[in-house]
Amino acid sequence: MKKKILGITGGVGSGKSVVLTILQQDYDAAVIQADLVAHELTEPGQAAYGQIVAAFGKEILTPDGRIDRPALGRLVFAEEKKRRLLNRLTHPAVKREILRRIEESRRPLLVIEAALLLEERYDEICDEIWYVYADRETRFARLLDSRGYTRERAQAIMDSQLSESEWRSRCQATIDNTGSVKQLRGALSRLLSERGFT
Numbered sequence: 108m109k110k111k112i113l114g115i116t117g118g119v120g121s122g123k124s125v126v127l128t129i130l131q132q133d134y135d136a137a138v139i140q141a142d143l144v145a146h147e148l149t150e151p152g153q154a155a156y157g158q159i160v161a162a163f164g165k166e167i168l169t170p171d172g173r174i175d176r177p178a179l180g181r182l183v184f185a186e187e188k189k190r191r192l193l194n195r196l197t198h199p200a201v202k203r204e205i206l207r208r209i210e211e212s213r214r215p216l217l218v219i220e221a222a223l224l225l226e227e228r229y230d231e232i233c234d235e236i237w238y239v240y241a242d243r244e245t246r247f248a249r250l251l252d253s254r255g256y257t258r259e260r261a262q263a264i265m266d267s268q269l270s271e272s273e274w275r276s277r278c279q280a281t282i283d284n285t286g287s288v289k290q291l292r293g294a295l296s297r298l299l300s301e302r303g304f305t
Contacts, residue, residue: 111304112209112217112232116224117239117274119264120246122284122291123220126239129295130218134305137214141221144201149174154200162192184263198227206232216304222268225277235302238278240271241285
């Protein structure tokens, strides 16, 4: 069985999770989210935990010894150098684990989602990478509403990511996610058919 591997990327608040849910429910895709893999690998005793604590100090830990993600996030999104260091410590282990899961999967369609798919060279293992687009104001509204971010925090994360033009030029297709879920389903159905994923 030939596996098809689709990469999904886009800015924070663009609605990638809705795209993943549709691919999982409607197309029986195996979905691998790099962030969730990273969370597993940064638990106490796992691959990246010790390196992160050594690099950022025990002040990023909760009382029970786990990494306090909001505290770590505030550190790394405030300073480019720290963000790059965190990526260097976590992404190689995350990529190895994703490759292992792809190898083990028996599903014909696998979907890898990450904000850093392009920066971490996932184009080397994906058949195609698609960009999930939503305009900035829509993204701000979603982040303030669903995640409780301040506008400043949302802006800092957006500023740390690729520009829209970079994503569009480096991805093989763009999914417009500014409309309804029904419109999104239709767009995904057309794209999957046109690009040979169904």
